[in-house]
Amino acid sequence: MKNTLTKEYKELLRASLEARMHSYAPYSHFAVGAALLCEDGTVIKGCNVENASYPVGICAERNAMSHAVFEGRTKFKAIAITGGPAGKAAADFCAPCGMCRQFMREFCGKDFEIVLAKCNEAGEITEARIHTMEEILPDSFGPENLS
């Protein structure tokens, strides 16, 4: 785990905060934003989109990655994720859920980085954590296991 943000990762976190503004979370009132950094430098954003039939909702991470795949991008360097009560600062780290970890593993190697941050009311980053895919999903099952 690392704590130092590069300029690129600060911008990625900023993009995740922008994505978070689009969250549709009328049931949990928990707004999440994700910004995915593709290998070619493109950034693709996603937010959580909930549903009246609760399990049908989608997390911000899977929303962003699905959109990227739709656009023909399947190689990624990192994802920034910010989340917290809707209308409030993303004051605590929002780590990806188990389903999103496995979903992202499909397209990401063990060195893919997950960038998390705590922010204050002004939207400034106050603390950061950078994990690798291997750290958050050790001993994982991926597409190479089926080839």
Ligand code: THU
């Ligand atoms: N959520 C995400 O979008 N990403 C995460 O990493 C954690 C949880 C969403 C799902 C649901 O809409 C809300 O947050 C509360 O669980």
